Amino acid sequence: MSSTPALRQPCPPGACDCGREQLHAHPPQAQRILLLNRQEEKRLLERLENLQSLEDLQRLQSRLYEQLGIRVHIAPGYNEVRTMRGFVIELDDQPGLCRKTRQSIPAAIRKGLERNPEVAFRLLDAHDLLGGA
Structure with a gap:
């Protein structure tokens, strides 16, 4: 007996610009973002907060894309990086990805x-900003 995974509950009308209703026009592959329900999102965020290495971060980035279609880009900012806010972390636009997520x-x-x-x-060294220091 197989059970279907729980899908994310829709956001209240007007509260989010996720475009969930547009997903019906996309192929089923694009609808996999709905598998990221609240419980799974909490597990994902906890895993991201407990990074162990750069390889771990890169593995999480690739798994996010493979399983949910979420592309995460991380790079040093245009100015200098003094704090973690100096990193530019962007997610590609994707229908169904909630604003809060x-x-x-x-x-x-x-x-x-x-x-x-x-x-x-x-990560800075991977972008050759430390210059081998």
Whole structure:
């Protein structure tokens, strides 16, 4: 007996600009974002806040894309990076991705970088900003 996974509850009308109603016109692959219900979102955010390494972050980025279709781009900002707010963390526009989720994923990544600054240094080094220092 297989059970269908719980889908995310729709946002109240006018409270979000996620475009959930537009998903019906997209292929079923695009509808997989609805699998990110509140409970799964909490697990995801907890995992992002507890990053262990740059490889862990990159693995999470690839799994987010594979499983939910969410592309996360992380790069140092245009100016200098003095704090974790200096990193530019962007999510590609995607129908069905709730506004609160679009804000909470970058915040969780920043918390993870603050808790483990070694990951932030490796990220800067990957962009060759430390120059091998």
